Amino acid sequence: MKINIIEIEEEGIDIDFSETLHEPGVIDSVGDVVAHLHLDRQLNEVFVSGDIKGEIRLHCSRCLTPFQRYIELDINLTYLPIEEINKMETYEIKDDESNISYYRGEQLDITEIVQEQLILSIPMKPLCDEECKGLCPVCGANLNIQKCTCKKEEVDPRLSILKRLLERKE
Ligand SMILES: [Zn+2]
Numbered sequence: 653m654k655i656n657i658i659e660i661e662e663e664g665i666d667i668d669f670s671e672t673l674h675e676p677g678v679i680d681s682v683g684d685v686v687a688h689l690h691l692d693r694q695l696n697e698v699f700v701s702g703d704i705k706g707e708i709r710l711h712c713s714r715c716l717t718p719f720q721r722y723i724e725l726d727i728n729l730t731y732l733p734i735e736e737i738n739k740m741e742t743y744e745i746k747d748d749e750s751n752i753s754y755y756r757g758e759q760l761d762i763t764e765i766v767q768e769q770l771i772l773s774i775p776m777k778p779l780c781d782e783e784c785k786g787l788c789p790v791c792g793a794n795l796n797i798q799k800c801t802c803k804k805e806e807v808d809p810r811l812s813i814l815k816r817l818l819e820r821k822e
Pocket residue numbers: 712713714715716717779780781784785786
């Protein structure tokens with residue numbers, strides 16, 4: 653879904669977005685992702701606010717099992733034309749800089765914005781459950797489902813950090 657920036661009127665426009673997001677290795681939604689957004693414009697500066705809701709397919713970083721997570725986000729972003737990057741004072745970073753993004757050309761790609769925001773909200777290491785027991789490092793069994801008889805070193809977690817630090821020094 654793309655919006656012509658010039659068509660964003662003074663009083664702003666409301667957008668109802670509903671699309672299935674599917675890009676292998678990047679994002680995979682269960683059914684449609686729905687977003688209600690409001691776009692405002694001041695010359696070539698565009699402000700996007702609203703909410704995004706959807707269910708995303710993820711893989712647990714510990715046990716590798718696929719699972720689904722419902723994500724709900726509020727967004728508040730400013731989009732500037734990409735040409736503005738060059739005009740800015742080099743490395744003069746404003747406090748609210750993190751909410752500034754850039755667009756290219758005369759259109760704003762809403763699908764891309766929604767996708768980007770969802771990806772940013774996904775943890776680096778998603779877990780199917782905070783308590784996920786993961787896989788046995790020896791036999792690969794999923795310890796959430798079965799027990800295995802492999803012998804594991806029982807190390808106090810604090811000691812194991814120390815051990816790792818010592819190993820790194822060597
Ligand atoms: Zn897991």
